[in-house]
Amino acid sequence: MGKNIQASSGNRKWISTAGKLLSLVLFFVVFQLLISFNVVNDYLFSTLVKIGINIILAVSLNLITGFTGQFSLGHAGFMSIGAYVCAIITLRYYSVWGFVCGLLAGAVCAAIVGILVGLPTLRLKGDYLAIATLGMAEIIKILFRNVLDKWTNGAAGLSGIPQFVSWPWLFVLTVGTVILVSNFINSSHGRSCISIREDEIAAESMGIGSTKYKVMAFVTGAFFAGIAGAMYSSYFFYIDPDLFGFQKSIDILVIVVLGGMGSISGSVIAAVVLELISMFLQAYPELKMVIYGALLVLIMLFRPQGIMGSRELSLSFLKKWTGRLGQKNGGAA
Amino acid sequence: MPILTVNKLTKSFGGLMAVTNVSMELEKGELVGLIGPNGAGKTTVFNLLTGIYPPTSGTVTLFRDDKEERLEGLKPHIICKKGIARTFQNIRLFRDLTVLDNVRIAMNKNVKYGLFSTFLRTKSYFSEEKEVLEKSMQLLEILKLAHKKDELAKNLPYGEQRHLEIVRALATDPCILLLDEPAAGMNPAETAQLTEMIAWMRENFDLTILLIEHDMSLVMKICERIYVLDYGMVIAEGTPSEIKSNKRVIEAYLGEEMGNA
Ligand SMILES: Nc1ncnc2c1ncn2[C@@H]1O[C@H](COP(=O)(O)OP(=O)(O)OP(=O)(O)O)[C@@H](O)[C@H]1O
Numbered sequence A: 001m002g003k004n005i006q007a008s009s010g011n012r013k014w015i016s017t018a019g020k021l022l023s024l025v026l027f028f029v030v031f032q033l034l035i036s037f038n039v040v041n042d043y044l045f046s047t048l049v050k051i052g053i054n055i056i057l058a059v060s061l062n063l064i065t066g067f068t069g070q071f072s073l074g075h076a077g078f079m080s081i082g083a084y085v086c087a088i089i090t091l092r093y094y095s096v097w098g099f100v101c102g103l104l105a106g107a108v109c110a111a112i113v114g115i116l117v118g119l120p121t122l123r124l125k126g127d128y129l130a131i132a133t134l135g136m137a138e139i140i141k142i143l144f145r146n147v148l149d150k151w152t153n154g155a156a157g158l159s160g161i162p163q164f165v166s167w168p169w170l171f172v173l174t175v176g177t178v179i180l181v182s183n184f185i186n187s188s189h190g191r192s193c194i195s196i197r198e199d200e201i202a203a204e205s206m207g208i209g210s211t212k213y214k215v216m217a218f219v220t221g222a223f224f225a226g227i228a229g230a231m232y233s234s235y236f237f238y239i240d241p242d243l244f245g246f247q248k249s250i251d252i253l254v255i256v257v258l259g260g261m262g263s264i265s266g267s268v269i270a271a272v273v274l275e276l277i278s279m280f281l282q283a284y285p286e287l288k289m290v291i292y293g294a295l296l297v298l299i300m301l302f303r304p305q306g307i308m309g310s311r312e313l314s315l316s317f318l319k320k321w322t323g324r325l326g327q328k329n330g331g332a333a
Numbered sequence B: 001m002p003i004l005t006v007n008k009l010t011k012s013f014g015g016l017m018a019v020t021n022v023s024m025e026l027e028k029g030e031l032v033g034l035i036g037p038n039g040a041g042k043t044t045v046f047n048l049l050t051g052i053y054p055p056t057s058g059t060v061t062l063f064r065d066d067k068e069e070r071l072e073g074l075k076p077h078i079i080c081k082k083g084i085a086r087t088f089q090n091i092r093l094f095r096d097l098t099v100l101d102n103v104r105i106a107m108n109k110n111v112k113y114g115l116f117s118t119f120l121r122t123k124s125y126f127s128e129e130k131e132v133l134e135k136s137m138q139l140l141e142i143l144k145l146a147h148k149k150d151e152l153a154k155n156l157p158y159g160e161q162r163h164l165e166i167v168r169a170l171a172t173d174p175c176i177l178l179l180d181e182p183a184a185g186m187n188p189a190e191t192a193q194l195t196e197m198i199a200w201m202r203e204n205f206d207l208t209i210l211l212i213e214h215d216m217s218l219v220m221k222i223c224e225r226i227y228v229l230d231y232g233m234v235i236a237e238g239t240p241s242e243i244k245s246n247k248r249v250i251e252a253y254l255g256e257e258m259g260n261a
C-alpha cells in the first residue's frame, strides 16, 4: 500500500515536471515564431519586455515582503544598481560577453548593497524598515546623480546603451528567476523565511536565526532586482536616476500586493494584467492614471488579499489535473 | 547529574521585579513542575531560559555531552540549537501554515543543504527534504496528528493546537522541554490524555521536562519535584507531597482545600 502511494506520487511528480517543461518549451517556440513573422512587432515586444522585467521585480520583492514579511520600499534602488553597472560595462565592452558580465556584475553589486543595507536595517520592524529602505533608495539615486556622475553622467543619464535583450534572453532570465525563487521558497530556507513572517518569536524559539534569513531573502531579492535593472538598461538603451525613484518602488509593490503577498503566480499574473491594462489605456493618456487608479481601488475592495492570496496557481491546478489523470489510469487498471 | 542549573536569575521590567534571585536545578531525565499564582513570574522564567529576554542578572548553565555551557544572554535560536525547546502559554503556532509545515520548520536547524542546492535542486536537496518529510510524519503519527497534516494550524481545534505546539517543540530534537500551561483550556478527559502523553514523551524521547501548570491534578500526578514561585521568588521546592503540605504554598497559592487533600 505504502509503496503504491509512493510510486504513484513519484509518477505524478514526473508527469507534472515533464508537463511544465513541455509547456515552457512550447511557449518559447510559439512566441519566437510570432516574433520571427513579425506578428509580435517591436511595440508589442517592448510590452513583453516590460512584463518580463516587472515579473522579475515583483517576484523578487515578493520574496522579501510577501514571504519573509519585511516591508521594503526601496526595491527600485537595487534595480538602478543593476541598470547602471550593466550599462557602464556594456558601453565599454560592446559584445554579448560584455552584456553577460554586466548582467552578472549588476546583480552581484545589487546583492552586495543589499547586504550592506540589510544588516543594519533589517533589525527594524514594519514601518521603520519601510522608511529606512525608502531612504536607502533615495541615497542610491543621489549617488548616481551627483556623486558618481563621472561614470553615470549625472542627471542627464546614460544613452546609447547596447541592446542585447532579445526574446531568448528575456525568456530565460524571466522564467529562470521565477523558477529559482520558487525553488528557494520551497526549501528549508524558504520555510524559515515564511516562519519569520508568521511569528518571529516562535521562529527564533524553533532555532531559526531570523536576522540570517531576513538578510538572505533581502540579498536574494536585491540580486534579482539587479538582473531586472540590467535588462531594463540593455533593452531601453537609456537610463537616468529619476527612472528608479520612489514611484518605481511603489509600482513594484502594487504588483506584489495586487497579485497576493506570498504568491509567486499571483505576482506573475498581476505583472501581466497590469501591463496589458496600461497598454490598452495608452491611447487615452489623460484617462490612463484615473482608470488605472480606480481599478486598483476596485480590486483591493473586492479582493483585499490580492488576486491569488497566498496560494499558488500551478500547484492546485496541476494537482486537480494529475489527480483526474491518476483516477483514469486507476480505472483502466 | 544536573543538566541545567539556574543561579540567582533576576529580571526587572523597568522597576517591576518579575523574577528575583531564582535558583533551580534540573536533573537529567527529571519531570519538574513550576507553579504559582497568576503573575508570579513563571512565564518570565521560561522567557529568560529561552533567551526571549536577557536576564538582568544571574546565570543559566547547561551540561550536555560532558560540556558546560553558559546560556544567559544568548539569542533564542542559539539556545534552541543547544537543546532547549518550549511551547507557549498563548499558543504561537505558524497559524497560516499547514500542520506539516509547522513541524518541518522546527527541523530546519538540522538541514545542511546550502543555497546552491536550494536554487538548483541538487541531489542533497531531494534526499534531505525526503528525510525531513519522513521524520515529520513519524512525529505526527506518534502524536496522532498525521491525518491533519494538510490542515492549516489555525483551523485545528484548541486542544490539537496545543498538541501541535508540543510536536513542533519535539521536532527541534531537544534534551530539555519547557511546557507553558499545556493543559490550559482542556477538559478533564483531554487533560488526562495529555498527562499520559507527557510522561510517555519523557521516557521515549529522553527528555528532561520543566512544566508550568495551574491544573494541580496534572502537576501532582506526574511531577517528581515542584518549584513554587510567588512574586518572582522561589518560596518552596520539594516533592508533590511536601509541596501540598507546605504552609507558605497553601497560603500563597494552593489554598486550604488542596492542602488537606
Ligand atoms: N514584557 C514585559 N514587560 C513588562 N512586564 C512584564 C513583561 N512580561 C511580564 N511582565 C510582568 O511580569 C510579571 C510576571 O509575569 P509572567 O507572565 O511571568 O507571570 P506568570 O507567572 O506566567 O502568570 P500566569 O500564570 O498568569 O501566566 C507580571 O506582573 C507581568 O505583568
Ligand SMILES: [Mg+2]
Binding pocket: B042, B043, B044, B089
Ligand atoms: Mg504565564
